[in-house]
Amino acid sequence: MSATEDPDVRAVTPASRLAGYLRGGGVIVPLLTTLIAFLVGGLVMLVTGSDPIATYEAIWKGTGLQWIFPWTTGADRDLAASNLQQTLIITTPLILTGLAVAFAFRAGLFNIGGNGQYIVGSIAAVWVGSSFADMSSFLHILLAIVAACLAGAVWAGIAGVLKAFAGAHEVISTIMLNWIALWIGVWLFSLGGPLQNDAQKSIPVSNDVVEGAKLPVFWGDPVLQGLHIGIFIALFAVVVFWFLLNRSTAGFEVRAVGFNPEAARYSGMSVAKNYILVMAVCGLFAGLAGGIDVLGWQFRIATNDIQKLQLGFFGIAVALLGRNTAIGTVAAALLFGSLLSGTSQRNLDPTIFEPSLAENLTYIIQGLVILIVSADVLVLTMIRRGRGVFKRGSPPAVARADGEPEP
Amino acid sequence: MSASTLAAARTGISARTAAWAGIVLGVIAAYVALPPIMIRTPVVSLLLAAAGAAAGGYAVREGERRLGWIAVAMAVLGAVLAVIAVKSGEDNLDKVFVWSALAAGMLRFATPLIFAAMGGILSERSGVINIGLEGMMLMGAFFGIFGSDLTGSWVGGLLIGAAAGALLGLVHAVVSVHLRADQVVSGTGINILALGVTGYVFIYHYGTQGTPAEVSRVPDVTLPGVEDISFIGGAIGHANLLTWAALLLVPLLTLFLFRTRGGLRLRSVGEKPRAADTVGLPVIRTRYIAVISSGALAAIGGAYLSIALLGSFNENMTAGRGFIALAAVIFGGWRPWGALAGALLFGFSTALAQRLPAFSESTAVLFQALPYVLTLVVVAGVIARSRPPAAIGVPYVKE
Numbered sequence: 001m002s003a004t005e006d007p008d009v010r011a012v013t014p015a016s017r018l019a020g021y022l023r024g025g026g027v028i029v030p031l032l033t034t035l036i037a038f039l040v041g042g043l044v045m046l047v048t049g050s051d052p053i054a055t056y057e058a059i060w061k062g063t064g065l066q067w068i069f070p071w072t073t074g075a076d077r078d079l080a081a082s083n084l085q086q087t088l089i090i091t092t093p094l095i096l097t098g099l100a101v102a103f104a105f106r107a108g109l110f111n112i113g114g115n116g117q118y119i120v121g122s123i124a125a126v127w128v129g130s131s132f133a134d135m136s137s138f139l140h141i142l143l144a145i146v147a148a149c150l151a152g153a154v155w156a157g158i159a160g161v162l163k164a165f166a167g168a169h170e171v172i173s174t175i176m177l178n179w180i181a182l183w184i185g186v187w188l189f190s191l192g193g194p195l196q197n198d199a200q201k202s203i204p205v206s207n208d209v210v211e212g213a214k215l216p217v218f219w220g221d222p223v224l225q226g227l228h229i230g231i232f233i234a235l236f237a238v239v240v241f242w243f244l245l246n247r248s249t250a251g252f253e254v255r256a257v258g259f260n261p262e263a264a265r266y267s268g269m270s271v272a273k274n275y276i277l278v279m280a281v282c283g284l285f286a287g288l289a290g291g292i293d294v295l296g297w298q299f300r301i302a303t304n305d306i307q308k309l310q311l312g313f314f315g316i317a318v319a320l321l322g323r324n325t326a327i328g329t330v331a332a333a334l335l336f337g338s339l340l341s342g343t344s345q346r347n348l349d350p351t352i353f354e355p356s357l358a359e360n361l362t363y364i365i366q367g368l369v370i371l372i373v374s375a376d377v378l379v380l381t382m383i384r385r386g387r388g389v390f391k392r393g394s395p396p397a398v399a400r401a402d403g404e405p406e407p
Numbered sequence: 408m409s410a411s412t413l414a415a416a417r418t419g420i421s422a423r424t425a426a427w428a429g430i431v432l433g434v435i436a437a438y439v440a441l442p443p444i445m446i447r448t449p450v451v452s453l454l455l456a457a458a459g460a461a462a463g464g465y466a467v468r469e470g471e472r473r474l475g476w477i478a479v480a481m482a483v484l485g486a487v488l489a490v491i492a493v494k495s496g497e498d499n500l501d502k503v504f505v506w507s508a509l510a511a512g513m514l515r516f517a518t519p520l521i522f523a524a525m526g527g528i529l530s531e532r533s534g535v536i537n538i539g540l541e542g543m544m545l546m547g548a549f550f551g552i553f554g555s556d557l558t559g560s561w562v563g564g565l566l567i568g569a570a571a572g573a574l575l576g577l578v579h580a581v582v583s584v585h586l587r588a589d590q591v592v593s594g595t596g597i598n599i600l601a602l603g604v605t606g607y608v609f610i611y612h613y614g615t616q617g618t619p620a621e622v623s624r625v626p627d628v629t630l631p632g633v634e635d636i637s638f639i640g641g642a643i644g645h646a647n648l649l650t651w652a653a654l655l656l657v658p659l660l661t662l663f664l665f666r667t668r669g670g671l672r673l674r675s676v677g678e679k680p681r682a683a684d685t686v687g688l689p690v691i692r693t694r695y696i697a698v699i700s701s702g703a704l705a706a707i708g709g710a711y712l713s714i715a716l717l718g719s720f721n722e723n724m725t726a727g728r729g730f731i732a733l734a735a736v737i738f739g740g741w742r743p744w745g746a747l748a749g750a751l752l753f754g755f756s757t758a759l760a761q762r763l764p765a766f767s768e769s770t771a772v773l774f775q776a777l778p779y780v781l782t783l784v785v786v787a788g789v790i791a792r793s794r795p796p797a798a799i800g801v802p803y804v805k806e
Contacts, residue, residue: 048611110591112538168786169795171538171591172737175730176779176786182727183776190772307726310602316595360606360722367600371578374593375586 029376030321030328034335037368041361045353055353062347063087063338083347085220085227089297091337093118095234096289097315098333099241100156100282102324104170106245107278108258113159113174114286114312116181117152121287123185124151125294126301127195129209137212144213145233145291152287153280155181160279164272170279178312185306197300204303215296230292235330237285242326244281254278286312314340317366320373339365422471425462429478432459436485440492441504447497452489456482473740473785480784503762507641512761514643514650515716517754519544519725521653522708523732524739524746525660526701530576531741532664533697534677534798538594539579540705541729542601546571547706549605552618552713552720561623564714565707572706573699575601580698584691587802598729606722618713618720625649625715649711654747656704661743673697677796680803690803705729734782741795753778 042052064083066072072080097114104111124147132140159177162168188195190204197205220226245251256264257274265271289311294301314336321335322328341347343358436455439446446452463478492500523540530537537543547568554567575597583593609618627645634644664670675683676693684690712728713720731753738752739745756777763771 044607048607110589112591112595162783162787166787168783171536172786173783175538176734176783179727179730179779180776180783183772183779186775187770187772193772308723310599313595313599316592317599320592354610356610357607360603360610363599363603364607365603367596367598367603370596370599371582371588371593374588374596375582376588 027323027328030323030332030373033321033369033372033376036372037365040368041365044361044364048357050353055358058349058352059339059342059358061349062342062344064341064347065338082220082224083341086225086344086347087334087338087341088227088231089225090340091333092230092234092296093289093293093311094314094318094333094337094340095330096237096285096292097311098318098322098329099237099315100286100289100312101315101319102322102329103241103245103254103285104278104282105319105324106258107254107274108261109163109275109278109282110171111156111159111174111279111282111286112171112312112316113156113177113283114289114315115309116174116178116312117156117283117286118290118293118312119178119181119185119306119309120155121148121152121290122294122298122301123188123195123290124148124287125291126206126209129213129295129299130207133210133212135212140210140213141215141295144209144295145288148287148291148294149284150287152283152285152290154283156283156286157276157280160276163279164275170275182306182309185301186303189301189303189306206301209295209299213295214299215292225297228292228296230296233288233292237288238326238330241285241329245326250277286315314366317370317373321369336366422466422469423474425469426466426471426474426478429459429462429466429475430481432456432462433478433481433483433485436482437488437492440489442497442501445492445497445500447493449486449490449493452493453486456486456489458482459485476785480781503759505641505762507638509755509758509762510638510642511646512758513751513755514646515754516757517750518647518650518653518715519708519711519728520732520735520750520753521656521747522649522711523705523729524735524750525653525656525743526704526708527733527736528660528664528741528743528746529673529697529704530701531736531799532677532796533673533694534680534796534801534803535580535583535694535698536590536594536800537579537698537701537705538591538733539575539597539601539729540594540701540732541725541727542594542598543572543575543702543705544709544712544725544729544732545598545601545605545723546575546702547709548713548724549609549709549720551706551710552622552718553608553612555622555624555714556619559623561625561714564623565625565710568710568714569703569706572709573703575706576699576702577695579702580695583802584694584698587804590800590802602723609720609722620718622714622718624718625711647711647715649707649715653708657743657747664743674796677798680798680801684803684805690805694803705732708732731778734778737795738778738782738785749778749782752781 038056042056045052045055060066061080062083064080064085064087067077067080067084097118100114100117101111125144128144128147129140132143135143155177156174159168159170159173162173163170187193189206190196191202193204195206197203197207215228215230217226217228243251245255253264253269253274254277256267256269257271257278261271264274298305318329318332318336322330322332339362343355343362345355345359348355348358432455436452436459438444439455440449440452459482460479463475463482466475466478469475523544526543527537527540550571551564551568553564555561555564557567558564578600579593579597582588582596583590625648627647628651630644634640636644662670664674672683672688673693676688676690680690708728709725712724732750735746735749735753738749739747756774760771760774763774
């Protein structure tokens with residue numbers, strides 16, 4: 001028993017404390033955080049000689065969100081529709097990687113391995129999707145998606161098992177698993193690799209997903225990368241996430257372990273089983289993200305796509321900004337999805353702002369969002385100072401990890 | 408350590424000795440199958456590896472879990488390497504295993520890891536997790552070459568690079584020490600922020616042309632007399648100045664951490680902050696200093712990449728080296744010498760991966776995953792024994 005009674009089980013994990021912090025502050029902290037991050041982004045533009053208002057306007061146009069307004073008509077409306085499709089395409093995996101992080105947070109765990117889980121999911125999907133060419137379309141898609149989910153779940157499950165039985169901290173193991181997944185992916189598709197393209201022997205990419213395994217496009221032109229049905233799968237996953245956490249016994253245990261592992265253990269719940277289950281569910285979400293991207297619009301994986309991937313880390317920003325809730329995650333994913341597509345090479349007007357600069361601006365804004373949200377004491381202070389009633393209480397009254405009582 | 412000394416008292420053979428013997432046997436198992444010895448049958452290697460694994464297993468049973476598991480891992484690795492070597496052609500082996508070049512490569516790739524890992528140890532020993540090493544290295548990589556270009560001297564480059572890393576360290580400290588944010592979250596934010604800041608300034612300042620071809624670079628140190636000795640000359644005859652600095656940093660940090668008052672304070676702040684506070688140590692200030700120095704050191708490691716190794720910068724050029732350094736810290740049990748061993752091992756695997764394409768391109772790629780696999784193995788097997796600093800990850804609230 002001694003191996004499983006590691007300090008993480010005995011004490012409250014950093015992630016569970018964080019979950020506690022995040023319950024305070026409501027919707028105002030995320031909104032203020034976003035505002036501050038965008039203001040700083042504007043400041044960066046101002047210092048480097050661009051017009052922030054014109055740039056943000058161009059980014060806004062790039063997102064296509066003005067499509068929802070009835071007064072956007074004619075050619076504007078067509079362009080907006082096309083841009084909005086791109087925005088929603090990128091929002092889809094963000095929702096899922098956000099869920100992958102949020103679910104772990106709710107259970108007092110920190111899943112920093114979204115990238116790796118996404119990668120194994122996409123590998124599984126591209127492998128299934130490019131094989132079995134004569135399968136019926138519906139079954140093929142289903143099989144590829146299930147494969148992606150399972151791959152992600154198993155990959156993240158490794159971290160869960162290591163935590164449950166060896167006491168390995170999930171932050172460390174998921175980071176390592178990220179990089180192992182990355183290099184496995186690069187190995188598979190690099191020249192001479194086992195899954196490298198059969199026809200083009202000189203390009204480090206996978207085989208193409210066959211027509212039958214591609215997700216149907218329901219809005220826009222399939223040739224011009226219209227919007228595929230993956231967005232509905234992601235929204236369905238959000239419902240599953242909400243139901244699992246709030247309306248199921250398993251979810252109750254997950255949250256109980258997240259609040260206080262020790263108390264959960266006393267009431268007869270298996271903390272070890274929960275760790276494995278939670279990580280597997282997280283991996284399932286992230287793996288699904290990879291699968292949907294491959295079957296929905298990428299159709300193949302290039303080794304440099306894998307190496308440039310940041311979606312798993314963006315998921316952390318999404319979950320934090322969305323306060324680990326179902327609705328919040330969707331909203332935050334839409335925000336970051338808009339930002340990513342609004343600053344993309346395809347959607348941003350290069351005469352107003354250089355897209356390659358804008359791409360980095362997106363990173364700056366995302367980084368700031370994570371920093372500010374995590375330090376929400378700062379934002380709360382600002383709010384309460386404003387009201388003149390600021391008096392910061394101590395963090396949630398729980399035992400500290402070093403066993404010392406809270407002041 | 409007390410567990411292993413107890414074991415030694417019981418059995419007579421030190422578990423530590425057994426573990427080290429296992430490690431050496433694992434290395435020999437691989438070595439005899441490679442040039443210049445090149446025994447063309449795997450039997451010898453497998454016997455040696457089996458003996459090494461047994462010694463490792465014995466050490467684990469006797470309480471020396473960390474070294475014991477490393478010995479087992481080395482034995483398995485040695486056996487695998489030997490079998491691969493026996494199966495491949497002698498010409499290819501001769502091409503890949505030029506030992507002096509491999510040793511030089513190991514030092515070359517280990518240098519940035521050593522700097523960042525020492526930074527990581529400083530920060531984590533004070534109780535602050537530093538996932539942001541990657542971002543801090545990236546800051547050093549860009550602002551190092553930016554500074555070298557600006558001032559016309561690599562000294563200026565190193566200083567500006569280190570300052571940029573320290574600044575990011577300051578951000579990490581403010582957010583996670585002062586504002587008591589979750590340290591892992593803050594580190595993640597730091598990494599993404601650094602990616603954006605370096606990319607933005609790089610493109611804004613250098614546009615599509617990239618960094619200038621001729622920037623002042625940290626010189627290599629040619630050792631007269633040594634450079635002509637065959638193996639040693641090839642390995643260290645032309646090492647970079649920063650490589651030597653990195654190797655010097657390890658004993659210095661060990662001395663500081665375990666032999667000076669400042670080091671004792673730093674460690675006590677990371678183990679029992681409340682107790683440290685009670686006896687009057689400035690917990691917050693100590694953590695600030697540790698995290699900021701950590702940023703500066705990691706940044707020097709990053710600057711090595713741009714102004715010593717390559718002489719250029721490209722976006723996200725650290726490409727995960729900060730995480731390998733973090734792996735080295737954990738692999739080495741939060742101890743400088745241990746982290747050095749990790750960094751050298753990971754440097755060696757990179758050096759080998761660079762030469763492997765001679766006979767298999769894709770296998771060479773797989774070698775890049777080795778540091779992470781080894782760290783995962785070590786973390787899984789041993790972390791219960793070789794524990795991180797007790798108060799790591801816990802923000803300190805003064806009473």
